[in-house]
């Protein structure tokens with residue numbers, strides 16, 4: 602199984618503090634049946650240039666590689682925050698893609714309304730050959746208010762990642778998105794061993810119990826295809842709506 606979103610790389614963002622915590626997080630994930638982990642530290646363009654970020658990521662990766670003795674395959678990536686970035690040189694973002702692919706884990710805006718600027722920036726990423734995988738789509742206030750935005754993103758060529766925590770908390774929006782075939786990837790978004798530990802195994806159990814084991818397998822197949830740089834099916838069900846009573850269907 603593949604964990605698509607983690608802050609396990611040591612001392613680079615608000616995730617793992619050091620190599621020892623990183624190794625503990627990886628060992629917990631291995632016990633939960635995960636064999637591949639994407640290392641996705643936050644990338645905020647306001648803090649670092651892309652080359653500077655890549656230099657920091659390389660340093661953290663080397664430190665982790667020397668300390669880690671387990672069996673998990675580690676893949677370099679990032680969580681690119683598109684909403685706060687003011688960079689307009691989108692070609693410079695190409696090295697932020699996942700592994701050797703042209704997919705990029707992309708964090709959107711936590712503002713309650715999404716303006717045209719956000720969609721224009723997504724489009725500019727795509728014009729540079731990048732395919733955004735939207736990080737934890739279920740968490741954005743704009744999506745919780747108007748969940749049909751997820752269908753709009755998919756129709757616009759993006760794919761969707763959800764967090765294990767939202768599966769475990771039985772988030773009704775996540776259930777509606779899964780039923781509407783609008784979820785492609787799963788990530789623990791783990792940051793540390795205490796407040797945000799990895800709970801991948803539990804999420805898989807709950808997914809299988811609620812939606813059948815083929816749902817968890819389907820997500821894993823999608824993530825495998827992404828790591829091979831292959832396209833996914835964008836076939837989806839009806840756009841999710843929020844009813845007057847705050848339910849999702």
Ligand SMILES: [Fe+2]
Pocket residue numbers: 606607608680736790
């Ligand atoms: Fe994250």
